[in-house]
Amino acid sequence: MTPEVKAPKRAEPPPRVEPPAQPADPLTRLRTLIMGRERDAIRRLEQKLEDPGALSSVMEKALTASVRRNPQPLADALFPVMGPAIRRAISQALAGMMQSVNQALEHTFSLQGLAWRWEAIRTGTSFAEVVLRHSLLYRVEQVFLVHRESGLLLQHVTAPSIAAQPPDMVAGMLTAIQDFTRDSFGVAQEEMLETMKVGELTVWVEQGAQTLLAAVIRGHAPFEFRAELQHALEAVEGEHAAELARFQGDASTFQRSRPRLDALLLMEAREPEGRIPWRTYGLLTIAVLLLGVLLVPRFVGNRRWHAYLDQLRDEPGVIVTDAGRQDGHFVVRGMRDPLARDPMVLLAGQKLAQADVVSRWEPYVALLPQFILSRATRALAPPPTIGLRLVADTLVATGVANEAWFTRASTLAPALSGVGTFMEERLPPRELPQLVPLVTAVEQRRILFPTAISVLDSTASNEAGAIVADIARLDSAARGLGLSLRLTVIGSADDQGNADANELLRVHRAEALRVRITPVLPPGLEVTTELAPADATPAATEEERARRRAALIRTELLLAPEAVTSP
Amino acid sequence: MTAVLQKKVCMLGAVGVGKTSLVRRFVESIFSERYQATVGVKIDRKSLTLGAIELNLMLWDLQGEAEHQETRLEYLRGAGGYLIVVDATRAATLDTALSLEQRAAALAPNAPLVVVINKVDLTEQIEVSDARLAPLTARGSSIVRASARSGQGVEEAFRSLAEKMLATTAPAAEER
Numbered sequence: 001m002t003p004e005v006k007a008p009k010r011a012e013p014p015p016r017v018e019p020p021a022q023p024a025d026p027l028t029r030l031r032t033l034i035m036g037r038e039r040d041a042i043r044r045l046e047q048k049l050e051d052p053g054a055l056s057s058v059m060e061k062a063l064t065a066s067v068r069r070n071p072q073p074l075a076d077a078l079f080p081v082m083g084p085a086i087r088r089a090i091s092q093a094l095a096g097m098m099q100s101v102n103q104a105l106e107h108t109f110s111l112q113g114l115a116w117r118w119e120a121i122r123t124g125t126s127f128a129e130v131v132l133r134h135s136l137l138y139r140v141e142q143v144f145l146v147h148r149e150s151g152l153l154l155q156h157v158t159a160p161s162i163a164a165q166p167p168d169m170v171a172g173m174l175t176a177i178q179d180f181t182r183d184s185f186g187v188a189q190e191e192m193l194e195t196m197k198v199g200e201l202t203v204w205v206e207q208g209a210q211t212l213l214a215a216v217i218r219g220h221a222p223f224e225f226r227a228e229l230q231h232a233l234e235a236v237e238g239e240h241a242a243e244l245a246r247f248q249g250d251a252s253t254f255q256r257s258r259p260r261l262d263a264l265l266l267m268e269a270r271e272p273e274g275r276i277p278w279r280t281y282g283l284l285t286i287a288v289l290l291l292g293v294l295l296v297p298r299f300v301g302n303r304r305w306h307a308y309l310d311q312l313r314d315e316p317g318v319i320v321t322d323a324g325r326q327d328g329h330f331v332v333r334g335m336r337d338p339l340a341r342d343p344m345v346l347l348a349g350q351k352l353a354q355a356d357v358v359s360r361w362e363p364y365v366a367l368l369p370q371f372i373l374s375r376a377t378r379a380l381a382p383p384p385t386i387g388l389r390l391v392a393d394t395l396v397a398t399g400v401a402n403e404a405w406f407t408r409a410s411t412l413a414p415a416l417s418g419v420g421t422f423m424e425e426r427l428p429p430r431e432l433p434q435l436v437p438l439v440t441a442v443e444q445r446r447i448l449f450p451t452a453i454s455v456l457d458s459t460a461s462n463e464a465g466a467i468v469a470d471i472a473r474l475d476s477a478a479r480g481l482g483l484s485l486r487l488t489v490i491g492s493a494d495d496q497g498n499a500d501a502n503e504l505l506r507v508h509r510a511e512a513l514r515v516r517i518t519p520v521l522p523p524g525l526e527v528t529t530e531l532a533p534a535d536a537t538p539a540a541t542e543e544e545r546a547r548r549r550a551a552l553i554r555t556e557l558l559l560a561p562e563a564v565t566s567p
Numbered sequence: 568m569t570a571v572l573q574k575k576v577c578m579l580g581a582v583g584v585g586k587t588s589l590v591r592r593f594v595e596s597i598f599s600e601r602y603q604a605t606v607g608v609k610i611d612r613k614s615l616t617l618g619a620i621e622l623n624l625m626l627w628d629l630q631g632e633a634e635h636q637e638t639r640l641e642y643l644r645g646a647g648g649y650l651i652v653v654d655a656t657r658a659a660t661l662d663t664a665l666s667l668e669q670r671a672a673a674l675a676p677n678a679p680l681v682v683v684i685n686k687v688d689l690t691e692q693i694e695v696s697d698a699r700l701a702p703l704t705a706r707g708s709s710i711v712r713a714s715a716r717s718g719q720g721v722e723e724a725f726r727s728l729a730e731k732m733l734a735t736t737a738p739a740a741e742e743r
Contacts, residue, residue, distance in 0.1 A: 148645075149644050151610075151625065152575055168573065169611065169625070172625050176642065183639050248736045249736065251573060
């Protein structure tokens with residue numbers, strides 16, 4: 001470097017010697033005469049050396065030339081300083097990025113996260129920024145500027161209303177802890193304890209050449225704050241370079257750094273709770289209402305459609321094979337027995353518009369018992385006196401019909417789908433279940449007579465009226481079934497007295513009842529009289545005898561002649 | 568207007584010589600019989616007024632030196648001065664003090680030193696003789712006999728060191 005440093009000296013014109021004031025001392029005068037030029041040159045060089053600004057251009061040129069020739073020596077000289085600094089800067093940048101990524105991920109799916117995403121879109125900032133802005137709430141409570149070597153406090157600032165420990169002792173401890181960790185874990189001198197964390201408090205430490213800057217933070221400060229600490233530290237060290245170089249315990253000159261440190265007492269507070277973002281709520285409400293208006297009918301329609309499908313699936317004789325939405329319509333496809341209920345009737349029950357539903361039904365034969373019976377009833381046309389039922393695959397016909405119907409039924413029935421065999425259970429007409437109670441009602445009535453009397457008294461006459469009413473009911477039912485009714489009046493007497501007289505009493509009693517009822521019976525009824533046979537055994541009691549002094553009705557039901565010819 | 572100066576002062580010595588007790592007596596005027604070993608370092612502060620100067624002494628009470636644990640003298644960095652404490656009742660602590668003095672002088676050649684002979688109230692058990700103290704004073708450090716229990720010599724020891732430190736600082740202070 002020597003030649004470069006000397007270069008400007010050579011370039012300078014020979015300095016002019018100022019005529020010195022005439023010194024009295026001849027030796028001094030001689031010295032001035034002989035050495036004047038050189039002394040002047042030396043003085044000017046000294047002045048130059050004392051002024052760093054004057055040397056800077058020379059230094060710049062020297063450095064440029066040196067780097068151009070071989071950059072390695074300079075790189076080697078700077079590496080111990082630059083290496084750790086670069087390493088730290090990179091790791092901090094990465095940590096800052098991780099912090100924002102973590103925060104962003106954490107808040108991506110929450111309700112608040114969605115609100116923040118909306119805010120990011122609205123304000124045109126990145127989502128990560130919005131997350132950081134909202135979630136990193138912190139307050140820098142204290143900042144310490146500490147002399148690195150001695151641990152003495154140079155300056156200390158606190159946020160308002162913060163109760164702090166004696167800061168000079170804290171400053172001492174901060175450096176002691178640095179020394180302690182370095183010694184304990186054998187790390188290099190330039191490494192340092194950058195972060196200390198106790199509960200909600202975090203202490204961030206930045207280390208400069210001569211000083212430490214420590215910030216006590218409550219909450220979570222963004223990583224950018226570390227960069228601010230670094231800048232502040234660099235600025236303070238630059239401004240106080242001279243004082244730091246000769247520091248011997250007098251911190252008063254560092255008062256000047258206060259504004260810079262005060263600027264680090266940052267605070268990030270959450271938006272006050274009172275400020276409710278009504279506009280956001282309003283927009284959300286409108287959005288919800290709009291969604292409701294759009295979605296509710298669709299939702300209701302879907303519910304009705306699914307209810308309808310469920311009903312169709314439960315409906316005998318209907319099989320749903322496919323259902324869905326197509327071109328804004330509900331579409332259902334499947335199979336339907338012609339005897340099943342009409343799906344359109346079910347549709348009406350679900351309040352679905354017929355126009356919205358497209359149905360495609362393929363006919364099929366359902367082998368469910370009720371469908372087999374329906375088909376049998378259609379094919380065999382049984383008279384009302386016949387009941388059909390299915391036992392396994394046997395069709396059973398119970399009741400009264402003419403021979404022709406039974407013949408036809410036994411031929412046709414096995415040909416029907418679902419019917420294996422045909423079985424008939426013929427009944428006497430009076431045993432038809434629907435007629436049995438009516439027959440019993442008529443036949444259990446007795447018109448009672450006193451001994452040796454065959455004239456109806458008022459009680460007997462009333463009873464005869466009741467019999468007529470029962471007969472009318474039975475007749476009506478029988479006609480409904482295609483049957484005709486025949487009546488026989490039977491006279492009866494007890495076993496006391498003369499047998500001939502009793503015979504006569506039987507005749508008269510039967511006749512008396514016949515005469516009493518014939519005029520009031522339904523027209524067209526055939527009534528005959530008959531005598532009860534004389535009882536073989538004598539009546540054991542007077543009650544039994546009284547019961548025998550009576551007239552009563554026997555009924556007979558016949559298949560009507562027209563039913564015989566019916567198909 | 569008084570000028571305020573801060574100085575870092577380290578307490579060195581063997582284990583149990585009474586470094587912490589001296590600091591407590593000096594700072595809080597308290598003495599406790601209970602012994603608690605110092606781990607690492609404890610820091611205290613005491614203000615002294617010397618003439619027109621208010622001096623804040625930051626007292627670094629270092630862990631005592633024992634056979635298996637050397638005091639970490641890295642803590643001496645930046646110290647304005649230091650005290651080496653000797654237990655008057657244990658001659659062995661004088662050897663430790665000598666060893667510490669040599670190592671400390673190498674690390675902080677310009678920092679003034681005051682040697683404190685502690686526990687002098689235990690007159691009957693005193694083992695450290697004046698003759699043996701000679702090597703300690705070779706580099707010009709002064710010796711103060713003190714007792715943390717009675718308070719004797721404690722203020723004097725710290726004040727003496729403070730004055731020495733101010734004397735070395737004076738040129739720089741004037742320069743300002």
